[in-house]
Amino acid sequence: PGLDILAKRAGLLYFGTAIDNVVLNNSAYISIAHNSSEFGQVTPSNGQKWMYIEPSRNNFSYSMADAIVKPAIRARQMRRCHTFVWHNQLPAWLEGGNWTKAELTGVLENHIRNEARYFGNGCYAWDVVNEAFEDDGSFRDSIWLRVLGKEYIELAFRFARKYVGRRVRLYYNDYGIERVNVKSKVVAAMVKDFIDRDIPIDGIGLQAHFTVGRAPTYDDVKAALNLFIPLGVETALTELDVRIQLPDSLEKQALQAQVYANSTKACMDVGDCVGVTVWDFWDPVSWVPETFPGYGNACLFDDGLKRKQAYYAVSDVLRDD
Numbered sequence: 273p274g275l276d277i278l279a280k281r282a283g284l285l286y287f288g289t290a291i292d293n294v295v296l297n298n299s300a301y302i303s304i305a306h307n308s309s310e311f312g313q314v315t316p317s318n319g320q321k322w323m324y325i326e327p328s329r330n331n332f333s334y335s336m337a338d339a340i341v342k343p344a345i346r347a348r349q350m351r352r353c354h355t356f357v358w359h360n361q362l363p364a365w366l367e368g369g370n371w372t373k374a375e376l377t378g379v380l381e382n383h384i385r386n387e388a389r390y391f392g393n394g395c396y397a398w399d400v401v402n403e404a405f406e407d408d409g410s411f412r413d414s415i416w417l418r419v420l421g422k423e424y425i426e427l428a429f430r431f432a433r434k435y436v437g438r439r440v441r442l443y444y445n446d447y448g449i450e451r452v453n454v455k456s457k458v459v460a461a462m463v464k465d466f467i468d469r470d471i472p473i474d475g476i477g478l479q480a481h482f483t484v485g486r487a488p489t490y491d492d493v494k495a496a497l498n499l500f501i502p503l504g505v506e507t508a509l510t511e512l513d514v515r516i517q518l519p520d521s522l523e524k525q526a527l528q529a530q531v532y533a534n535s536t537k538a539c540m541d542v543g544d545c546v547g548v549t550v551w552d553f554w555d556p557v558s559w560v561p562e563t564f565p566g567y568g569n570a571c572l573f574d575d576g577l578k579r580k581q582a583y584y585a586v587s588d589v590l591r592d593d
């Protein structure tokens with residue numbers, strides 16, 4: 273059985289993958305990507321980001337996202353939608369604009385309203401705000417922070433709740449929060465504050481971009497997930513991958529497999545961690561080599577689309593439950 277079948281048997285809602293547009297013409301890849309026994313959930317890696325959705329002001333374009341979302345619907349794969357508000361991949365008209373607070377608030381609401389209505393209530397979850405904090409817990413600089421102040425985060429959640437259906441989970445998503453540290457504590461404090469003040473938030477996405485040799489342990493990930501559970505929100509591992517410093521070796525692949533398995537197991541063992549999404553499953557299309565020269569092979573399937581040790585380790589850990 274595929275990973276999603278095993279994940280559901282183990283009590284998770286899904287095991288999923290991100291899919292990017294660059295690989296849509298590869299039929300061997302696509303037959304795995306949209307095989308719902310393997311991946312019961314799909315996240316578009318890029319197509320739902322601002323620069324592609326609203327390339328010029330109030331002009332919306334859904335074709336990139338649709339190329340991934342529509343086949344996912346046909347394959348009955350759940351969708352995690354990604355992402356309304358981020359500091360990255362913004363169009364020049366937005367990032368270079370000289371906005372007043374009122375104008376930018378209007379731009380934000382208009383974007384969320386249109387994108388939310390287009391994708392309807394078809395998303396299981398939306399990453400409403402992505403990566404708003406630095407590793408030291410301070411607010412990350414962005415056009416949002418500069419013009420709207422830190423309240424842009426709650427504003428985005430309020431707009432999201434206004435325009436997506438009640439059943440769609442609203443997530444805050446970030447990296448580096450997969451252990452108990454300054455950053456994960458700051459995110460937990462934000463969740464608590466939101467809940468105290470009735471600002472809608474349903475989930476925390478722990479991205480889980482890891483490196484062999486420096487990855488959090490099973491206990492680390494479990495402890496981080498447990499920071500959020502008492503606050504009454506669900507969690508998910510939303511972008512799991514485990515990069516290797518090249519050259520690759522069987523030993524490094526074995527360590528990589530352990531990190532994949534430990535992370536998946538931590539989610540399985542914590543109530544309200546609903547699922548695991550890998551940030552693509554195929555080494556050649558991973559974001560890693562471009563961003564971290566000298567690193568790669570971060571995924572579950574190798575160049576020849578063959579399953580790696582990491583794949584079997586995840587499969588085994590899901591079966592063990």
Ligand code: G3I
Binds near residue numbers: 360
């Ligand atoms: O759109 C242009 C296209 O016009 C051009 O022809 C092509 C040439 O290389 O580049 C295209 O842009 C690329 C874009 O992905 C779409 O493919 C960018 O160069 C590239 O940098 C961009 O990378 C994406 C990255 O986010 C941007 O920061 C990755 O694919 C995507 O996997 C990655 O995803 C993020 C999550 O959204 C948030 N968490 C971290 C994660 C990894 O960085």
